[in-house]
Each structure stands twice: as structure tokens, then as C-alpha cells.
Amino acid sequence: MNSKRLMKRETVYSVLGIIPALTIFLAFTYYPLISTLKYSFTNWDGFSRNYDFVGISNFINIFKEEDVIKSFWNTIYFAIASMVLGITVQLTLAVFLYENFKGKNVIRAIFYLPCVISQLIVSLTWLGFFQYTGVINEALRAIGLDKLVVDWLGNPATVKNVLVFINTWQWAGYGMVIFLAGLNSVPADVYESALLDGAKGIKKFFYITLPLIMPSVTVTTFIGITGALKIFDMPYILTGGGPLNASLTLSMSIYNNAFSYERFGYSSSIGLVFFVFIAVVTIIQLRLTRRMEVEL
Amino acid sequence: MLKRIVSILCILVMLTALFVGCANNAEKDQTKTDKNMSKEEKNSEENKEPKEVTLSYVSWMTKGEDKPFMKAFMDENPNIKIQDEALDGTDYDKLLKVRLLSGDAPDVMLLQWAQYKKYVTEGHLMDVADEPGMALLAKKETMDEVFTVDGKKYGFPINANGGPLPVYYNKKYFDKLGITPPKTMEEFYQVCEKIKADGVEPIVFGGKDGWPTEFFFRFRQYTGLLDKYPEWGLALYNGELKPSEFFKKEFEMCEEFVNKGYIGKASLTLTWPQSVPYFIEGRAAMLPQGPWVVGLPEVAEADPEKFELACFTAPVDPYADGKKYSMSEVDRLIAVSSKTEYPEEAKKLFNWFISPENLRKYLESQSLTTFLDLEYNVAPVLQEHFKTLSSDEYVLLFSQKAQMPSGFIADAFWNGFQNILAGSTSADELKKLDAEFEKTKDAIVVSE
Numbered sequence: 001m002n003s004k005r006l007m008k009r010e011t012v013y014s015v016l017g018i019i020p021a022l023t024i025f026l027a028f029t030y031y032p033l034i035s036t037l038k039y040s041f042t043n044w045d046g047f048s049r050n051y052d053f054v055g056i057s058n059f060i061n062i063f064k065e066e067d068v069i070k071s072f073w074n075t076i077y078f079a080i081a082s083m084v085l086g087i088t089v090q091l092t093l094a095v096f097l098y099e100n101f102k103g104k105n106v107i108r109a110i111f112y113l114p115c116v117i118s119q120l121i122v123s124l125t126w127l128g129f130f131q132y133t134g135v136i137n138e139a140l141r142a143i144g145l146d147k148l149v150v151d152w153l154g155n156p157a158t159v160k161n162v163l164v165f166i167n168t169w170q171w172a173g174y175g176m177v178i179f180l181a182g183l184n185s186v187p188a189d190v191y192e193s194a195l196l197d198g199a200k201g202i203k204k205f206f207y208i209t210l211p212l213i214m215p216s217v218t219v220t221t222f223i224g225i226t227g228a229l230k231i232f233d234m235p236y237i238l239t240g241g242g243p244l245n246a247s248l249t250l251s252m253s254i255y256n257n258a259f260s261y262e263r264f265g266y267s268s269s270i271g272l273v274f275f276v277f278i279a280v281v282t283i284i285q286l287r288l289t290r291r292m293e294v295e296l
Numbered sequence: 297m298l299k300r301i302v303s304i305l306c307i308l309v310m311l312t313a314l315f316v317g318c319a320n321n322a323e324k325d326q327t328k329t330d331k332n333m334s335k336e337e338k339n340s341e342e343n344k345e346p347k348e349v350t351l352s353y354v355s356w357m358t359k360g361e362d363k364p365f366m367k368a369f370m371d372e373n374p375n376i377k378i379q380d381e382a383l384d385g386t387d388y389d390k391l392l393k394v395r396l397l398s399g400d401a402p403d404v405m406l407l408q409w410a411q412y413k414k415y416v417t418e419g420h421l422m423d424v425a426d427e428p429g430m431a432l433l434a435k436k437e438t439m440d441e442v443f444t445v446d447g448k449k450y451g452f453p454i455n456a457n458g459g460p461l462p463v464y465y466n467k468k469y470f471d472k473l474g475i476t477p478p479k480t481m482e483e484f485y486q487v488c489e490k491i492k493a494d495g496v497e498p499i500v501f502g503g504k505d506g507w508p509t510e511f512f513f514r515f516r517q518y519t520g521l522l523d524k525y526p527e528w529g530l531a532l533y534n535g536e537l538k539p540s541e542f543f544k545k546e547f548e549m550c551e552e553f554v555n556k557g558y559i560g561k562a563s564l565t566l567t568w569p570q571s572v573p574y575f576i577e578g579r580a581a582m583l584p585q586g587p588w589v590v591g592l593p594e595v596a597e598a599d600p601e602k603f604e605l606a607c608f609t610a611p612v613d614p615y616a617d618g619k620k621y622s623m624s625e626v627d628r629l630i631a632v633s634s635k636t637e638y639p640e641e642a643k644k645l646f647n648w649f650i651s652p653e654n655l656r657k658y659l660e661s662q663s664l665t666t667f668l669d670l671e672y673n674v675a676p677v678l679q680e681h682f683k684t685l686s687s688d689e690y691v692l693l694f695s696q697k698a699q700m701p702s703g704f705i706a707d708a709f710w711n712g713f714q715n716i717l718a719g720s721t722s723a724d725e726l727k728k729l730d731a732e733f734e735k736t737k738d739a740i741v742v743s744e
Contacts, residue, residue, distance in 0.1 A: 043738070045739055046393070047397070048417075127565075131566065131570075132562045132566075133562045151564070154565050156718070242718060243564065243714065243715060256703075261732075262739040263735065
């Protein structure tokens with residue numbers, strides 16, 4: 001009886017304890033989401049007090065508008081390229097910096113530093129490098145390699161890869177830390193047994209290390225994909241979505257429709273579709289990578 | 297036990313937050329009561345000690361151009377402190393809209409013409425029709441009419457842009473090549489060819505920002521249709537005209553400039569502040585820009601041995617009647633927020649800003665122009681340009697019945713010209729312009 005009363009009291013205290021956080025979470029996360037859902041069925045311009053319900057026409061228009069479709073494919077390209085290149089770089093760095101050598105902590109800190117810098121600062125700094133008159137091209141001109149000068153941000157063929165490069169550079173240290181934690185959790189005796197069985201080098205990495213650090217791969221892939229799909233600041237500052245919409249991302253398209261074209265209702269509908277898309281992609285990714293995880 | 301302690305702590309925090317919230321409300325209620333005090337009470341309060349107030353002032357003067365002006369106001373009004381904030385000019389409308397919608401409206405703000413009627417309609421601006429400073433606007437009937445909405449006025453035009461832009465050049469460089477400023481488009485092309493042959497980029501724009509390219513091409517001739525459609529916004533809105541017809545020549549000219557190599561690759565990714573030193577350093581020979589370039593520190597600090605700023609009016613072709621038609625627009629207008637907590641102080645700043653004496657100082661210090669009847673000194677470099685524009689040869693029109701949303705101007709035009717700089721064709725961009733216009737059509741504010 002006493003334990004039942006104790007349990008009940010604990011439940012009451014737990015509920016009371018969670019209420020403040022839950023209230024804030026509901027107010028700042030779910031209320032805007034529900035408002036977005038409502039506006040996505042309207043023609044609200046984001047500024048006026050009046051608006052009309054327009055049914056599902058906003059959702060139909062998403063699949064008709066060239067800019068939105070282009071921004072969708074740009075975002076997908078950016079997410080896939082950033083994820084593949086990003087994880088490769090992060091894992092490589094982690095494997096090399098896992099080894100014991102003098103100064104490894106300093107190098108780790110150097111690689112981690114860019115991810116604590118604001119994306120605005122990072123973008124403005126790289127803008128100075130990649131502009132046509134930026135540091136890279138000026139350096140090439142100075143050493144007489146004018147032929148190698150490239151309009152990095154002004155050429156639709158190069159601009160997306162420049163964005164992928166900067167994103168990979170900025171987040172390399174972040175993923176590296178997660179992979180290092182994964183590598184540290186692999187017991188030494190597993191490696192010893194593998195060595196006795198003749199596993200060395202690449203084989204050891206692919207058959208022993210990688211399966212055992214799959215939880216880290218799951219986490220970095222999840223963070224990488226969601227971050228890349230939502231990318232906004234960097235292309236916005238570096239290119240504004242140009243040239244020829246080659247770097248226009250879906251988040252920018254949502255922003256432009258809401259604040260430039262004053263189509264807040266339509267923009268909300270893109271946001272919702274995008275939200276569902278990200279949710280589906282991440283669920284699939286989590287299932288796939290978790291299936292590959294190995295338990296000791 | 298630990299859970300219980302945590303729960304009790306959480307409840308205590310909640311209760312504290314509640315009390316603090318109530319206390320704030322009580323303070324606000326006290327402020328409200330202050331506002332409801334009789335005039336006599338207020339006066340006696342004011343006589344005791346002037347209330348210290350902080351006003352927020354928002355503009356897009358990111359180079360700190362307005363700071364000395366605000367300081368002068370604060371020196372004269374020590375009880376009013378100005379928090380001068382500059383938002384990025386390229387995204388000014390977007391950023392300001394977010395501020396207004398989130399209840400963070402500045403007390404006094406500069407607006408762009410495309411924002412005016414929309415902001416009035418949505419009740420964000422205060423009626424300032426009876427303010428003493430508005431007397432200057434009332435003298436200019438045509439402008440006064442433009443600012444009147446349902447018998448009320450909500451802003452004051454600080455300065456205006458009109459007609460073809462001044463094209464800046466380095467006189468020393470032109471002298472070296474034996475070039476005289478061109479007066480016709482044919483001569484302009486010859487000048488560009490001569491400069492190109494010398495291995496220098498003829499023209500530079502701060503194309504990353506979009507508006508410098510748009511300013512040069514759009515403020516030109518409107519494909520020879522401006523005399524027929526002086527209210528071009530309304531004509532577009534009513535479907536009498538397509539944007540691709542009205543702006544055809546401007547887009548084609550931009551493409552021609554790119555194809556002939558008159559605009560270099562750097563223009564696409566340079567911001568407008570970067571385009572100024574690029575021009576001063578001699579990497580490009582001509583910089584089409586607004587009159588404010590004359591007042592920039594980079595110009596003042598340039599080596600006089602190598603650089604001497606001069607300008608000519610961008611040549612335009614005359615219409616069939618021999619006149620040169622062009623568009624003019626209010627550039628900066630000042631307004632007071634209808635939501636300001638300090639209406640008296642905000643109006644004080646508003647009136648101080650637009651008093652003839654201060655407005656003159658403002659225009660002269662930043663090398664700006666106005667259509668109002670105000671005498672002010674124009675910088676020597678620009679005198680010939682303004683003389684040309686005010687001659688009978690030019691007809692400057694002010695479209696007022698349909699106010700285009702800033703999104704149409706900003707995204708449709710800016711992107712269109714940027715895309716041409718990136719290699720797109722004018723035909724493709726004109727097609728896109730029509731599509732973009734359809735997107736923003738609902739946001740056009742039409743006045744009868």
C-alpha cells in the first residue's frame with residue numbers, strides 16, 4: 001500500500017516537474033507548427049490582417065513551380081555530396097588523430113575550431129576567398145597562373161561544389177569528435193583477437209572498426225543530413241541563390257516566397273512538405289544505419 | 297527524494313516567474329497610469345526633471361552615414377538617446393517586415409518607396425500630416441499628393457533618385473586615353489571599345505547586391521514606352537502591358553554589354569561597396585552609381601596624383617518627340633511607427649530631421665538630391681549631371697498609382713540582371729520576369 005502511494009506521489013511530482021518544460025516546448029514548437037499548417041491552406045501575405053482559405057492549391061503549385069523544384073534538387077545534391085564527402089573526411093581525420101603522437105590534441109582542436117564559429121562569419125570569410133577578385137584567384141594571377149582562374153561563385157557548374165567544400169570544412173571537426181568517441185569505445189581485446197586472426201590495415205578497419213563504430217555513423221549521418229537539408233545561411237550570404245538559381249536551396253525558396261513575394265501561405269505549404277520530406281529521409285536513414293550496427 | 301526536490305524546485309521557479317511577470321505588468325500598468333496623467337500633472341513632472349528616453353532608429357545606412365546626424369540630434373536633445381541600427385539594404389524590406397510582425401517596430405525608420413503604401417495600409421505608420429516639418433512637402437503639390445493616403449500622410453521624402461544614373465570615371469585616365477564623356481549611346485560604345493582595347497574593364501557594377509545593375513538599366517528608357525504608359529505599374533497590373541515588353545530593351549542592353557565584354561566577370565560577385573575601390577584602383581574605368589558615391593570616404597582618400605573623380609549622365613536615346621523620358625523614385629523616406637511608446641519624442645526626431653536646415657545638411661553631407669523646394673549645394677562633381685537632368689530635354693516621371701512590392705523589384709529584376717551577368721540570355725530572363733510578376737501581382741498596392 002505504502003509503495004503504491006509512494007509511486008503515485010512520485011508520478012504527481014514527475015508530472016509537475018515536466019509541466020514547465022512541456023509548456024515551453026508546446027508553445028514554441030508545436031504552436032508555430034500548427035499555425036504553419038493553418039496558413040498553408042490560405043493566401044496570407046504574411047503582413048495583412050486578412051486572408052482567404054484556398055484549399056490545397058498551394059500544395060499543388062509546389063510541384064508546378066520551376067524555382068521550387070530546382071531548389072529541391074539543389075538541396076538534395078548538397079545534402080548527398082556534403083554527407084558523403086563530410087563523413088569520409090570526418091572519419092579519416094578521426095582514424096588518423098586516434099593514433100598516439102605528440103601534438104594530436106592541438107591538431108584536434110584546430111580541426112574542431114571552425115564549427116564553433118558562426119556560419120555568417122565563415123561565409124563572409126570564404127566569400128573573400130572565392131569571389132572572382134578573391135584571394136584564390138588573385139594568388140593564381142600573382143604567380144602567373146591566370147589560366148586557372150575560375151569564377152567560383154559566378155559559374156553554375158562550380159558554385160554548388162564550393163558550398164559543399166565550405167560545409168565539409170566547417171563541420172569536419174564536429175563529426176571527427178563523434179567518431180573519436182566511437183573509436184575510444186571499441187575494446188582493445190577485440191583488436192587483439194582480430195590481430196591473432198590475421199586482420200590488419202584496411203581489412204581491420206572495414207571488418208572490425210567500422211561495424212563497431214556504426215552508432216557514431218548513425219549520429220553523424222543524422223546530424224549531417226538534417227543540417228544539409230536545412231542549409232540557408234551559407235548560400236544566402238555567398239551567392240543569394242545564384243547564379244541562375246544554381247545554389248538556391250529549399251529553405252531559401254521558403255524564405256523568398258514568404259518575404260519577397262509576400263506569399264506566406266504558399267511558403268508555409270512548402271515548409272510543411274519539406275518537413276515531411278526531412279522526417280521520411282531521416283527515418284529511413286536511421287533504420288538503415290541502425291541495422292548495420294553491431295553489438296558486442 | 298532527489299526527484300521530489302527537483303519537482304519542488306521547478307514549482308518554485310514557476311511561481312517566481314509568475315510573480316516576476318506580474319511585477320512587470322504592474323510596472324507597465326504604472327507606465328500606463330503615467331500616460332493617463334492630466335497635462336498639468338505631466339507638465340509639473342516634466343518641469344522637475346526631463347524624462348530620459350531611448351528611441352530606436354532603423355535605416356539601411358550600414359556605412360554609418362547617419363551616425364553624425366543622430367549624434368547632432370542627441371547633442372541638442374540630451375534627454376533623448378538614439379539607438380541607431382542599420383539593416384542590410386539589399387534585404388531591408390524583408391528584415392524590417394520581420395521586426396514589425398514580431399512587435400519590435402523601431403520608433404523612427406527610413407523606408408524605401410516600395411514599402412510605403414503597404415505599411416500604411418497595414419497600420420504600421422503614424423499619421424504625421426499635421427507635423428510642422430511636413431510644411432516643406434506641402435509646398436510641392438505633386439509629391440504631397442503621392443504621400444497622401446485617405447487624406448492622411450505617413451512619411452516624408454528625404455531624397456529622390458531620378459533619370460539616368462551618373463556614370464563616374466577617373467578624369468586622369470580618360471585624359472590619358474584622350475576620351476571625352478559620351479553624350480549618345482553610339483559614343484558610349486566607342487568609349488567602351490577604347491577602354492577595352494587598353495586592357496581595362498570598361499564598366500563595373502556591385503552585381504552581387506543586385507540593385508546597382510538594376511538601377512543603371514531600369515532607370516533608363518523603358519523600351520520607349522514611358523510616354524505612353526507614365527503609370528506603368530498600373531498598366532502592368534491591368535494587363536495592358538507585359539513586363540517583358542516594357543523592360544525588353546533594358547535586358548537586351550545588359551546582354552549586349554556582357555557579350556561585348558563591357559562588363560567584366562568581377563561584377564557578378566562584387567558587392568557595391570567593393571565595386572567602389574575596384575573602380576578607384578583603376579581595374580574598371582567606369583562606375584554607374586548613385587550620387588552618394590561622391591561623399592564616400594574611399595573617394596576622399598584616393599591618391600590625387602592618380603585619381604580625379606568626374607561623372608557624366610548615362611546617355612539615353614530620345615523618344616519620337618525628341619525628349620528623353622525616364623523614371624524617378626523616392627529613395628529614402630522617413631516615418632514614425634504607429635506602435636511607438638514615445639510618440640512625442642519620435643515626432644521630435646522626425647521634425648528635427650526634416651526641418652529645412654537639417655535636411656539641407658543631411659543632403660549635402662551625403663551628396664543626395666531631392667525634388668522638394670529646398671536650396672542646397674550640390675557637390676561640384678555632380679553639378680553638370682543635375683543641370684542636364686533638369687533641362688527641358690528630360691522628362692522625369694513618377695509612377696504612383698500602383699506600388700510594386702519590393703519583391704518584384706528586388707528578386708525579379710535583380711536576379712534577372714544577375715543571371716544575364718552569369719551568362720543567361722535576355723529572352724530567358726524576360727520570360728522569367730513575366731512569371732515573377734504573376735507571383736507578386738497580388739501584393740501590388742493600387743490607389744485610385
